[in-house]
Structures are given as C-alpha cells and as structure tokens.
Amino acid sequence: MTSTLQGLTQALLDAAKKAGADAADSLVVRGTSVGVGVRDGRLEEAERSEGIDLGLRVMVGRRQACVSASDSSPDTMASMAERAVAMAREAPEDATIGLAEQDQLSPLRDAAGLDLADTSPEPDPETLKEAALACETAAKDMPGISQIDQCSAGYGRREMFLAATNGFSGGYARTNHSMSCVAITGTGADMERDFFGDARLHRADLLSADVIGRTAAERALARAGARQPKTGRYPVLYDERISASLIGHLLSAINGGTIARGASWLQDGIGQSVLPDGMDLIEDPHRPRISGSRPFDAEGLPTARRAIVSDGILTGWVLDLATGRKLGMHSTGNATRSAASPPSPAAGNLALTQGPKSQADLMKDMGTGLLVTSMIGATINPTTGDYSRGASGLWVENGQPVYPVNECTIAGNLRDMLRAMIPANDARKHLSRVVPSLLVEGMTIAGA
Structure with missing residues (x-):
C-alpha cells in the first residue's frame, strides 16, 4: 500500500x-x-x-x-x-x-x-x-x-x-x-x-x-508608567494590531452554526446595514502567499471571492453544506475541519474597506479618548451584541497620546459599534485579515 x-x-x-x-x-x-x-x-x-x-x-x-x-x-x-x-x-x-x-x-x-x-x-x-x-x-x-x-x-x-x-x-x-x-x-x-x-x-x-x-x-516602553484612565463615555480607537477582533465578532454573528441555533444578534441581518455606508467586507480565498488562502474548502467545494458586506449591507451568512441545508441555502464554500471533527463553517481571508485618513489623523479627530493597543478577556452576549472587554493602551488628549493606561474596561453594543466605525488607512496587506485601525465613538470606559 x-x-x-x-x-x-x-x-x-x-x-x-x-x-x-x-x-x-x-x-x-x-x-x-x-x-x-x-x-x-x-x-x-x-x-x-x-x-x-x-x-x-x-x-x-x-x-x-x-x-x-x-x-x-x-x-x-x-x-x-x-x-x-x-x-x-x-x-x-x-x-x-x-x-x-x-x-x-x-x-x-x-x-x-x-x-x-x-x-x-x-x-x-x-x-x-x-x-x-x-x-x-x-x-x-x-x-x-x-x-x-x-x-x-x-x-x-x-x-x-x-x-x-x-x-x-x-x-x-x-x-x-x-x-x-x-x-x-x-x-x-x-x-x-x-x-x-x-x-x-x-x-x-x-x-x-x-x-x-x-x-x-x-x-x-510605550506602556511604562501605565495607570487607569478616566471613567466616562469617550471615543475609542482600536489600533490596527487588534482591530480585526471587531470584525471577528461580526463573523461569529453571521456564522451558519450560530444562525441555525437562533443564537445571533444578527439573526435577521441579511439585507440590513451592519457596517457604515460605503464599507465592504470582502472574502478572497485566492490571494497568493497569504496564510488563509485555499483552493477548495473542507468538503471539496470551490472557494471564491465574495462581498460578505457590500456598501454596509450584509449579503449572506458563512455556510458549509450542513448549515446551508438547515437554513435552506447553498454552502458558501466555507467548510473547515480538523482530522478529528466534522466540517463547520468559518471565513478565511478578509479585507475591510480602508479610509483616507491615518491613525494619527483619527486621533486628532477624536480629541480625547482611548487608543486601545491590547485586550484581555471578553464578555459578549451573542443574542444581544452587548460587548465588554478589558483593555490597555494610550490615553489621548487634544489628539495626542499623553500617558499609557491599563486595567480598564470598554463597553458598548456591537450593532451600534460596527455601524459607527471610522476606518484608518493602515491595514497590513500581507495578513489574512486586512483590517485598519478603527475609531468607534461614544463607548463606555470604566477606569479610575
């Protein structure tokens, strides 16, 4: 043999x-x-x-x-x-x-x-x-x-x-x-x-x-002397190194398994605005030399470029064969699996529309707020989209970082947060998830 x-x-x-x-x-x-x-x-x-x-x-x-x-x-x-x-x-x-x-x-x-x-x-x-x-x-x-x-x-x-x-x-x-x-x-x-x-x-x-x-x-070195920030409602700027986590929460909400269980805050989201007008979320599994690329999915179906979100509007779910059948839809070629498990749906390479401004420009626009550079833990309600995460980063005043912060929590609702995002132009294009820094207005920060 x-x-x-x-x-x-x-x-x-x-x-x-x-x-x-x-x-x-x-x-x-x-x-x-x-x-x-x-x-x-x-x-x-x-x-x-x-x-x-x-x-x-x-x-x-x-x-x-x-x-x-x-x-x-x-x-x-x-x-x-x-x-x-x-x-x-x-x-x-x-x-x-x-x-x-x-x-x-x-x-x-x-x-x-x-x-x-x-x-x-x-x-x-x-x-x-x-x-x-x-x-x-x-x-x-x-x-x-x-x-x-x-x-x-x-x-x-x-x-x-x-x-x-x-x-x-x-x-x-x-x-x-x-x-x-x-x-x-x-x-x-x-x-x-x-x-x-x-x-x-x-x-x-x-x-x-x-x-x-x-x-x-x-x-x-940028974290030296970190302290808790002020408690209140402020804009939060997600640094490019962690901004893809926001898109990850969106992907969890539109995963076929979550939708089939009726456990998503976007249960009826197809055709609705989930991102700002003019913003696209493109899946492209055929990008050369990229870690998330693949010629076919884990069920042998073709993979193809598609707009999961087009002009801010959600166009469909992320499906494999089984979840597609449960929902009366076709697979989107998103099956993944390990040797020990059956297929399940997951998205691969993604790119979010970038904006015209740099991260520094967005900091000037935000005035006073928090630039988040790292996050720990998460409390996400999958059915309501309520969001709370531990964070650290830099406190910004008058558009400039003034001191490092840690031991704080940022909270909001994902539906509102995603609709209000303002993208920078600093995404690293070699990553599987090409997502720039993202500014979200009016979040609750719990600190000192």
Missing part, C-alpha cells in the same frame, strides 16, 4: 466501504515543525515535531461519526473504519448531513498559483537560534528595556489531502516562518511588557530580526 497522503485517504475510504459505510470522506495531514527560544543570550528551548493525523468521517443513512488516529498502519485504518461505522449506527439521524453532489465539487484539486509553500530548504536549528538571538539583542539594546522575556523563531510545513466517495480528491502544502519577541520595561510592580511578532509563508517575506526586536521594545 502506498504511503502517500493520497494513497492513505483512499485506503481509509476503502476501509469505510468494507465496514459498511454508505458514504465517507477522509482527511490526512502530515506536519513538521521546528522552533527555538532564547533568553539572556542562551538557548532556552528547542523543539522539533513530526507527525501525521488521519481523519475519517462515515455516513450510514442520515447518521454520521468521525474518528481520528496518528498511526497509518493498515490494521489501524481498518479499526478506525469499523469503529466509525459502529458509532454512526448509534448516532441520531440528521437530515442535513451528507457529502456534496458531484456537480458541486471544485475543479481545483491543488493550490497551483497560490504560492502557499516555500520551496527553500527547511531552516536548521542553528539558523533559527541565530535569528532569535539577533532579535533579542535588538530589543535589549533599546534604552529602558530591563529584560527580554523570550525571543523565538520557528518553521512549519503542513501537507493535507482530502478525498471522498463522491469522487473528490485533492490536496496541497503550506509552510510557515515566524519570529516573535516579548520585551519588558521596569521592575517589580512597575513592570510592563509588550509583544511583536511576524509570520509569513515564505522566509523571504519575514521581517528582519532587528525590526521585530525593536518594535517589541518600543511597544513595551
């Missing part, structure tokens, strides 16, 4: 049919990762992992079950299939499960043209160590930095292959290069820390160690 990923998926399907499945799909993922971490000029940790995950979903009538394993031996695959079929026979019936029809399947069966995998050799641990040490040195050399918590560098490669009894068979590889640094300023109760990192599919695109280290240090 072949040990290729394609061969393994077919072997799983054959085993499922032999065990009595009416239909099945299989996902095999093979991954390699290597990473190092340094502290105080010395190697602190070095890790390497290699593994394979096999996932099998079987259907017996309108019942389904999923099993997974990390052993690709024939005996294990036969056992997986027998167990999955036995589980499926005991599962409750669900009229919405089932594979795609053949005429629904993607004609693309690989990632040709998307440039998702770096063809250069895997970096050796010594190369990663040297990069991490250079990053640490750049951060430590910034005046006012008391210590570096850790600098790390890593590499990963992931290959996947999906096959199903409806005739779909396709796969592709993806690589990842990353580097990060956590810098600290002050000591004892006055200690503050911040972080910066970069991750790219191709090593040639990764920011330099010096830039990453210095940026982490600058962010930490």
Whole structure:
C-alpha cells in the first residue's frame, strides 16, 4: 500500500466501504515543525515535531461519526473504519448531513498559483537560534528595556489531502516562518511588557530580526508608567494590531452554526446595514502567499471571492453544506475541519474597506479618548451584541497620546459599534485579515 497522503485517504475510504459505510470522506495531514527560544543570550528551548493525523468521517443513512488516529498502519485504518461505522449506527439521524453532489465539487484539486509553500530548504536549528538571538539583542539594546522575556523563531510545513466517495480528491502544502519577541520595561510592580511578532509563508517575506526586536521594545516602553484612565463615555480607537477582533465578532454573528441555533444578534441581518455606508467586507480565498488562502474548502467545494458586506449591507451568512441545508441555502464554500471533527463553517481571508485618513489623523479627530493597543478577556452576549472587554493602551488628549493606561474596561453594543466605525488607512496587506485601525465613538470606559 502506498504511503502517500493520497494513497492513505483512499485506503481509509476503502476501509469505510468494507465496514459498511454508505458514504465517507477522509482527511490526512502530515506536519513538521521546528522552533527555538532564547533568553539572556542562551538557548532556552528547542523543539522539533513530526507527525501525521488521519481523519475519517462515515455516513450510514442520515447518521454520521468521525474518528481520528496518528498511526497509518493498515490494521489501524481498518479499526478506525469499523469503529466509525459502529458509532454512526448509534448516532441520531440528521437530515442535513451528507457529502456534496458531484456537480458541486471544485475543479481545483491543488493550490497551483497560490504560492502557499516555500520551496527553500527547511531552516536548521542553528539558523533559527541565530535569528532569535539577533532579535533579542535588538530589543535589549533599546534604552529602558530591563529584560527580554523570550525571543523565538520557528518553521512549519503542513501537507493535507482530502478525498471522498463522491469522487473528490485533492490536496496541497503550506509552510510557515515566524519570529516573535516579548520585551519588558521596569521592575517589580512597575513592570510592563509588550509583544511583536511576524509570520509569513515564505522566509523571504519575514521581517528582519532587528525590526521585530525593536518594535517589541518600543511597544513595551510605550506602556511604562501605565495607570487607569478616566471613567466616562469617550471615543475609542482600536489600533490596527487588534482591530480585526471587531470584525471577528461580526463573523461569529453571521456564522451558519450560530444562525441555525437562533443564537445571533444578527439573526435577521441579511439585507440590513451592519457596517457604515460605503464599507465592504470582502472574502478572497485566492490571494497568493497569504496564510488563509485555499483552493477548495473542507468538503471539496470551490472557494471564491465574495462581498460578505457590500456598501454596509450584509449579503449572506458563512455556510458549509450542513448549515446551508438547515437554513435552506447553498454552502458558501466555507467548510473547515480538523482530522478529528466534522466540517463547520468559518471565513478565511478578509479585507475591510480602508479610509483616507491615518491613525494619527483619527486621533486628532477624536480629541480625547482611548487608543486601545491590547485586550484581555471578553464578555459578549451573542443574542444581544452587548460587548465588554478589558483593555490597555494610550490615553489621548487634544489628539495626542499623553500617558499609557491599563486595567480598564470598554463597553458598548456591537450593532451600534460596527455601524459607527471610522476606518484608518493602515491595514497590513500581507495578513489574512486586512483590517485598519478603527475609531468607534461614544463607548463606555470604566477606569479610575
């Protein structure tokens, strides 16, 4: 038996049919990762992992079950299939499960043209160590930095292959290069820390160690002497590094699973204004060299560019086959899955319309308020959209940052917040979520 990923998926399907499945799909993922971490000029940790995950979903009538394993031996695959079929026979019936029809399947069966995998050799641990040490040195050399918590560098490669009894068979590889640094300023109760990192599919695109280290240090230094801000209603400017969280809350509200459960504050939102007039939210799964790109979804359906929000108006949900069937709609090609779970819907690459102004311009417009640079925790009511999160950042007066703040909470309602957003023009275009800094007026800040 072949040990290729394609061969393994077919072997799983054959085993499922032999065990009595009416239909099945299989996902095999093979991954390699290597990473190092340094502290105080010395190697602190070095890790390497290699593994394979096999996932099998079987259907017996309108019942389904999923099993997974990390052993690709024939005996294990036969056992997986027998167990999955036995589980499926005991599962409750669900009229919405089932594979795609053949005429629904993607004609693309690989990632040709998307440039998702770096063809250069895997970096050796010594190369990663040297990069991490250079990053640490750049951060430590910034005046006012008391210590570096850790600098790390890593590499990963992931290959996947999906096959199903409806005739779909396709796969592709993806690589990842990353580097990060956590810098600290002050000591004892006055200690503050911040972080910066970069991750790219191709090593040639990764920011330099010096830039990453210095940026982490600058962010930490900007937090020195932080205190609580004033309590009251003020405009809040979400820095570009965390502004995508607001769009994430919108995506959660329009996820097909949430809508099918009747648990969304946007339950009847299609055709309604959810963002400011003139603002679009575009999903584009075919952007070359971008981490969220993919030629087909986890059910073998084609992926395509679409406007989830057009001129502020919500155009549709984020659906896979099952949630689409529950809602009487077609899948939007947004199925995702792991080897151990059935498909579920999730959006990939997204870009929000940017505005004409810089973040500095928006700070001048806001006058007095809060520039949020990091957030912790979240209390989001999924059915009402009520929003409350812990935040820290910089207090702004007369359009200029005047002192760092921490230990505060910002609150509002997502429906009102999203409709009132004013975008800057500073989104990083290499990210999967291209979202600029966002100004939201009239939020409640709980501080001193």
